Amino acid sequence: xxxxxxxxxxxTRTREPSRALTLTAPDRESIDLxxxxxxxxxxxxxxxxxxxxxxxxxxVEVARGMNRGAGVLAGSVLFxxxxxxxxxxxxxxxxxxxxxxSTLSIIASASGVxxxxxxxxxxxxVAYAAAAATGFAGLAFHAxxxxxxxxxxxxxxxxxxxxxGAPAALVLSGLLGVAAERVRDAAPGQRPRxxxxxxxxxxxxxxxxxxxxxxxxxxxxxxxxxxxxxxxxLPVTIPxxxxxxxxxxxxxxxxxxxxxTRFLLRLTAFLGFAGTGFHIIGVHRNMGGWKxxxxxxxxxxxxxxxxxxxxxxxxxxxxxKMLERSRRE
Amino acid sequence: xxxxxxxxxPRAVSGQAPDVFRRGAWVPMRQYPDSEEVDFVIVGTGAGxxxxxxxxxxxxxxxxxxxxxxxxxxLEDFAxxxxxxxxxxxxxxxxxxxxxxxxxxGNNSGKSVGGSTVHFAMVSLRFRPEWFKARTKLGYAxxxxxxxxxxxxxxTEVEQxxxxxxxxxxxxxxxxxxYPRRPHPMxxxxxxxxxxxxxxxxGWSSTPIATLxxxxxxxxxxxxxxxxxxxxxTNAKQSVLNTWLPRALDANAEIxxxxxxxxxxxxxxxxxxxxxxxxxxxxxxxxxxxxxxxxYAVETPRLLxxxxxxxxxxxxxxxxxLVGKNLMPQSNHGVYGLVxxxxxxxxxxxxxxxxxxxNYTDTGKDFFGGYAYMSQGPLPTAWAGSLTSSRxxxxxxxxxxxxxxxxxxxxxxxxxxxxxxxxxxxLTDEKDAYGIPIPRITFxxxxxxKRLYEHAVRFMSQQMEVGGARDLFVESxxxxxxxxxxxxxxxxxxxxxxxxxxxxxPNLWVCDGSVFPTVGGVNPSxxxxxxxxRTGDRIAEMARRGELTRRTTPA
Ligand SMILES: Cc1cc2nc3c(=O)[nH]c(=O)nc-3n(C[C@H](O)[C@H](O)[C@H](O)COP(=O)(O)OP(=O)(O)OC[C@H]3O[C@@H](n4cnc5c(N)ncnc54)[C@H](O)[C@@H]3O)c2cc1C
Ligand code: SF4
Numbered sequence: 001x002x003x004x005x006x007x008x009x010x011x012t013r014t015r016e017p018s019r020a021l022t023l024t025a026p027d028r029e030s031i032d033l034x035x036x037x038x039x040x041x042x043x044x045x046x047x048x049x050x051x052x053x054x055x056x057x058x059x060v061e062v063a064r065g066m067n068r069g070a071g072v073l074a075g076s077v078l079f080x081x082x083x084x085x086x087x088x089x090x091x092x093x094x095x096x097x098x099x100x101x102s103t104l105s106i107i108a109s110a111s112g113v114x115x116x117x118x119x120x121x122x123x124x125x126v127a128y129a130a131a132a133a134t135g136f137a138g139l140a141f142h143a144x145x146x147x148x149x150x151x152x153x154x155x156x157x158x159x160x161x162x163x164x165g166a167p168a169a170l171v172l173s174g175l176l177g178v179a180a181e182r183v184r185d186a187a188p189g190q191r192p193r194x195x196x197x198x199x200x201x202x203x204x205x206x207x208x209x210x211x212x213x214x215x216x217x218x219x220x221x222x223x224x225x226x227x228x229x230x231x232x233x234l235p236v237t238i239p240x241x242x243x244x245x246x247x248x249x250x251x252x253x254x255x256x257x258x259x260x261t262r263f264l265l266r267l268t269a270f271l272g273f274a275g276t277g278f279h280i281i282g283v284h285r286n287m288g289g290w291k292x293x294x295x296x297x298x299x300x301x302x303x304x305x306x307x308x309x310x311x312x313x314x315x316x317x318x319x320x321k322m323l324e325r326s327r328r329e
Numbered sequence: 330x331x332x333x334x335x336x337x338x339p340r341a342v343s344g345q346a347p348d349v350f351r352r353g354a355w356v357p358m359r360q361y362p363d364s365e366e367v368d369f370v371i372v373g374t375g376a377g378x379x380x381x382x383x384x385x386x387x388x389x390x391x392x393x394x395x396x397x398x399x400x401x402x403x404l405e406d407f408a409x410x411x412x413x414x415x416x417x418x419x420x421x422x423x424x425x426x427x428x429x430x431x432x433x434x435g436n437n438s439g440k441s442v443g444g445s446t447v448h449f450a451m452v453s454l455r456f457r458p459e460w461f462k463a464r465t466k467l468g469y470a471x472x473x474x475x476x477x478x479x480x481x482x483x484x485t486e487v488e489q490x491x492x493x494x495x496x497x498x499x500x501x502x503x504x505x506x507x508y509p510r511r512p513h514p515m516x517x518x519x520x521x522x523x524x525x526x527x528x529x530x531x532g533w534s535s536t537p538i539a540t541l542x543x544x545x546x547x548x549x550x551x552x553x554x555x556x557x558x559x560x561x562x563t564n565a566k567q568s569v570l571n572t573w574l575p576r577a578l579d580a581n582a583e584i585x586x587x588x589x590x591x592x593x594x595x596x597x598x599x600x601x602x603x604x605x606x607x608x609x610x611x612x613x614x615x616x617x618x619x620x621x622x623x624x625y626a627v628e629t630p631r632l633l634x635x636x637x638x639x640x641x642x643x644x645x646x647x648x649x650x651l652v653g654k655n656l657m658p659q660s661n662h663g664v665y666g667l668v669x670x671x672x673x674x675x676x677x678x679x680x681x682x683x684x685x686x687x688n689y690t691d692t693g694k695d696f697f698g699g700y701a702y703m704s705q706g707p708l709p710t711a712w713a714g715s716l717t718s719s720r721x722x723x724x725x726x727x728x729x730x731x732x733x734x735x736x737x738x739x740x741x742x743x744x745x746x747x748x749x750x751x752x753x754x755x756l757t758d759e760k761d762a763y764g765i766p767i768p769r770i771t772f773x774x775x776x777x778x779k780r781l782y783e784h785a786v787r788f789m790s791q792q793m794e795v796g797g798a799r800d801l802f803v804e805s806x807x808x809x810x811x812x813x814x815x816x817x818x819x820x821x822x823x824x825x826x827x828x829x830x831x832x833x834x835p836n837l838w839v840c841d842g843s844v845f846p847t848v849g850g851v852n853p854s855x856x857x858x859x860x861x862x863r864t865g866d867r868i869a870e871m872a873r874r875g876e877l878t879r880r881t882t883p884a
Contacts, residue, residue: 150515150524155497156535160514225543226492226510285544287552287563299552 052255053189056118058325063184064113065318066176066203071109072272073173073311074131078102079304080166087298094141098170101127101134105173112180120185125178132174138167159224165217169308172210176315179203183322200322201253207316208246211268214308215239225301231278234271239309242268246316255326262320269313275306335399335406336416339587339609341442346584349571350547350564352405359581363615367391370604370617372590372632375444376857377841378623379569379577380487384865386580390872393583393615395606398440400586401447401570407562411710414559417441417448421761423627427752428773431658431807435558438625438810442586443570445625446854448558451539451566452680452703452743453493454851455484457502457688463847469697469777470747470847474818474827475863481505483859488537490858491567492545495537501685510542513551518674519682521738522704525796531686536703539567539854540678553677555706569858591765593620593636593645593837601645601837607763619877621829623841623861626656626810630754630843631768633814646814646831646839651824653755655748655815656772657848658807660782663705663741664789665715666798673735679706687785688850696780698745699850702789705739712737719804738798740789743808745850746778754813772807809853811845828867829860836877840864 054062077098085095108127115121146161147153179194179202186192186199194202218235227233242264249261283300284290297303333340340347341358348354361367368390371378375396382394399416401407408414419438425431439445458477459466485506488495495508512535515523519535526533540551540561551565564571574584588608596602603616622629630653634644644652680703688699707715709731716722716730752773756766774782786803793801817823820832825844831837842857849856871877 150520150527156512156515159511224511228510228543228545282544285549287549287565295552299550 052326053191054186054322054326056188058322059183059186060116060118062318062322062325063180064115065321066180066183066315067109067112069311069314069316069318070128070173070177070180071106071113071311072307072314073169073176074102074105074109076304076307076311077135077166077170077173078106080169080302083298083302083304084163084166094137097134098138098167101131102170102173105131105170105177108177109173112177112184118184120181125181128174128177128181130174131177132171135167135169135171135174138170139164142167158220163217163221165214165220165305165308168210168213168217169311172206172213172308172312175206176203176311179206179315198253200319200326201250203315203322204246204250204253204319207312207319208243208250210312211239211243211246211309211316214312215243218306221301229278229282235275235306235309238264238271239268242313242316246319249319249323253323255323257324257327258320262317265313265316265320269310269317272307272310272313275309276303279303279306335401335586339585340400341584341586342609346578347400347402349402349575350404352402354402356575356578358578358583360583361391361393361615363613365391366603366616366618367393368617369393369619369621370395370615371621371623371840372604373444373623373625373628373841374442374569374574374584375439375623375625375841376446376569376854377444377625377861378621379443379446379573380858380861381621381623381840381865382582382584383573383577383580384862385868386577386582388865388869388872390868391581392577393585393617394577395585395588395590395604395608395615396440396442396444397589398442398444398586400442400584401560403560403562403564403566403571407556407560409554409556409562411559411708414448414556417560419628422759422767424757424759424767424769425772426769427771429807431770431772431810433627433770436806437658437808438627441570442584443568443574446539446568447570448560449539449568449854450558450680450852451678452683452852453488453491453495453537453539453855454683454685454701455502455505456480456849456851456856457685457699460847460849463698467691467697471815471817471822473846474816474823475860479863480856480859483862484855486862487855487858491539491572492541493537493539493567494542496535499537500532500534501689508537513538513540513542513553513677513681516553516674516677516681516704516706517670517672518679518706518738519677519704521668521672521796521798522682522684522702522740525792526684526686528795529792531684533682533684536680536683538678538681541565541567551678555675555677555679556708557678558711559708573858589763590624590632591635591763593622593632595636595638595640595645595834599640599834601834619836619838621838621840622814623839625841626813626843627754627768627770629839629841630813631756631765633839634754634756635765641833646824646833646837648833649821649824651750651815651822653813654750654753655812655846656752656754656770656810657746657748657812657845658772659809659848659850659852660700660744660746660774660778660785661741661806661808662744662782662786663715663739663804663806664786664793664801665705665737665739665804666793666801667733667736668738668796668798669736671735672738674704674706674737674739675708675734676706680704685851687788694784696777696784698747698777698781698847700742700744700781700785701850702740702742702785705741707739709734715804720802738793738796740793741804741806742782742785742789743850743852744778744781744785745848746781746807747775748812748815748847749773749775752812809842809848811842811848811853814839814843815846816844817846828871829864838864838868 142162
């Protein structure tokens with residue numbers, strides 16, 4: 001493991017704020033796409049003008065919001081993987097890892113939410129980093145499991161094989177948690193960078209990708225369920241729009257109010273909880289309904305899955321708060 | 330109070346019918362007096378009759394549909410017990426002969442409101458388009474009088490009505506719309522077919538199947554307990570009983586359970602006037618403007634033949650002499666074997682994977698026609714029966730063999746049998762409990778049929794071996810019936826026309842598996858239902874044009 005592995009994973013706080021503030025896209029001379037795109041991407045690497053550094057109290061508030069998001073995601077993963085891996089009989093001992101890791105991520109998140117101080121806790125950092133690592137390993141495992149089935153990555157196998165969305169949620173919990181620590185930990189007046197980008201943009205990008213991925217997972221599974229209930233279209237319509245808005249935040253990154261995005265994030269957060277409600281009803285529509293719960297919570301739609309949307313939306317709301325508070329009045 | 334077991338006394342009486350989705354509940358039902366000349370009386374409520382009852386009622390006709398069998402509520406009447414569930418089958422006495430006497434009863438005929446679909450295995454396949462022109466395109470047997478493109482349209486209607494779960498795209502045949510539901514997870518038995526097919530280098534697919542992979546109304550998705558062929562107690566199975574018939578009731582059709590029809594009455598004008606039937610302890614007569622016979626390939630010709638009268642001494646609709654002739658079962662040979670891994674083949678619907686390779690491949694064959702084969706999962710008693718009848722095992726040996734049940738796998742065909750007039754249903758002098766002559770069912774395989782199933786057995790045995798199965802053995806069997814009132818373009822060589830209307834008696838129709846001129850290499854129920862949907866639409870169209878009461882003239 002390279003000596004700076006943890007530092008790399010958790011972001012580099014020592015780098016100076018970028019100086020390439022003058023680059024506005026598209027440059028007048030670079031009309032062709034080839035030069036336009038790099039310029040655009042380089043722009044991603046910069047902080048927009050007029051952003052004021054956040055004060056310590058705001059940072060803590062934002063960090064706590066993100067801890068909350070990371071915790072909800074981890075909770076979703078814990079209950080979902082508990083049910084699914086129980087269903088799979090824990091036939092591979094590695095199937096306990098996400099339970100342990102998501103539990104640690106929940107504890108770290110609870111600690112973060114309850115922590116009003118700007119100081120970072122190394123244990124939280126480690127728990128979150130471990131969650132991200134476990135999630136990545138899970139992704140690889142699940143992909144391998146799907147691919148080795150007869151028919152490979154066929155529809156039936158991606159419908160019923162190990163899902164990619166669940167470990168991805170653990171990755172997201174870890175990444176957001178790590179980001180929360182970074183936000184909390186920044187020195188006063190500093191504009192920290194994360195995953196090689198200005199922090200707000202990085203978190204917006206993670207949130208956007210997370211929402212898109214989670215919506216894709218919902219789309220796959222709701223397609224499997226043949227969209228038999230019209231409400232099944234909700235998570236494949238609203239969150240993708242929210243994801244697009246967050247992508248815009250990541251690209252634009254200017255410190256300003258974003259009422260539409262905020263509304264969509266709130267709606268998405270609500271949708272996560274509503275989804276759980278729908279899934280509770282969905283479980284009841286299986287043979288024997290809730291009287292046969294021991295079987296039907298395994299067969300029916302996953303009750304703990306939809307709050308992943310809530311977790312990501314909470315993180316997104318924190319980004320908005322960050323950008324709003326760094327406006328120069 | 331008398332026990333309400335569905336078999337002792339009719340349930341669909343007093344303006345209500347059993348609610349198939351709720352225990353002990355009822356739904357309202359319109360009733361018609363015997364003396365009212367209803368637009369249509371339909372004999373049999375299976376794949377053909379039940380579907381047509383729905384279509385006609387929805388087109389606004391007054392419909393009474395009778396069935397000799399009980400009106401079940403699956404949630405409370407179906408036991409997880411193979412012996413108890415024999416009650417779903419038509420077990421009235423029949424005489425079988427010929428070189429290859431057909432095993433009747435649970436093997437191919439049901440007696441329930443909903444017909445054989447109450448216990449069918451739900452495999453829901455379309456014909457290969459060329460089969461509708463088998464003579465012209467493939468050089469054997471006869472052509473159908475219906476174009477495949479029209480059938481494609483009606484297949485879609487049925488697939489939607491039954492919310493068929495099927496693969497996202499089906500590997501054989503021309504484009505078809507997406508199945509309304511996604512495929513089920515693959516069982517270990519289905520997985521065996523899939524992986525061994527890949528080793529053989531042939532295609533395979535999830536089977537399009539009439540059981541839900543996601544909830545629908547009050548019906549839950551399949552629970553994969555695998556009791557399908559003895560009646561699905563969850564309602565996940567989309568049978569005629571819980572799909573077309575609730576719709577028919579909503580559209581004011583009347584369903585009469587435990588109503589055995591013995592004879593169709595002919596009037597002086599050469600038209601049928603209604604049916605004689607036995608219900609609730611007495612003989613009755615229902616007047617009707619049109620009579621539809623939909624009792625399946627044995628009971629349909631039996632009823633037509635038994636309705637012979639002075640004007641039609643050889644039986645009704647029989648000027649061609651073909652009523653009862655050309656009986657075609659499908660060959661249903663299986664190869665079984667043992668594997669090391671645990672399979673538990675009773676789990677899930679038995680036939681979750683399929684290959685239609687030999688339906689769509691025309692080279693490398695020494696026979697006409699085709700066959701599909703599917704994964705298997707017989708229930709324990711049925712399996713013990715196979716071991717006894719195919720291998721003669723008994724006593725201690727049978728017990729030892731049964732211990733391997735969870736490691737057994739199998740592949741079984743649905744194979745095309747060609748029409749031969751000598752294979753037929755006739756009446757004997759013996760009478761059943763109603764005083765109706767008992768049918769004689771005569772069947773012998775032809776040379777082509779034998780070459781077909783021998784090819785299948787060879788090929789499947791090879792596949793079983795490359796798949797890692799050992800101790801192989803072959804079971805000979807038949808399934809599904811067709812052909813005894815075939816449709817065609819020519820009154821001299823067919824019993825009904827493409828609209829299922831008899832050539833001889835314009836208000837007498839046949840709408841069930843018996844109208845098939847050829848049976849193809851797929852299970853028939855989807856095609857029977859598609860034909861019924863087409864017939865319903867055609868009748869509505871003819872009624873609009875005032876052609877229902879006029880005599881048909883040969884094309
Ligand atoms: C074990 C088994 C598994 C099967 N699996 C499949 C499958 O997977 N896929 C598939 O496509 N097909 C399958 N089939 C075949 C399918 O069920 C039949 O082909 C189809 O139901 C026949 O439809 P039908 O309308 O011709 O007759 P049926 O559905 O049999 O209906 C005939 C009805 O008429 C009634 N009747 C008959 N005579 C009289 C009378 N005189 N008076 C009153 N009522 C009468 C009977 O009681 C019966 O209910 C299976 C059959 C069996 C037995
Ligand atoms: S396996 Fe599915 S279709 Fe078959 S009996 Fe059970 S619930 Fe019904």
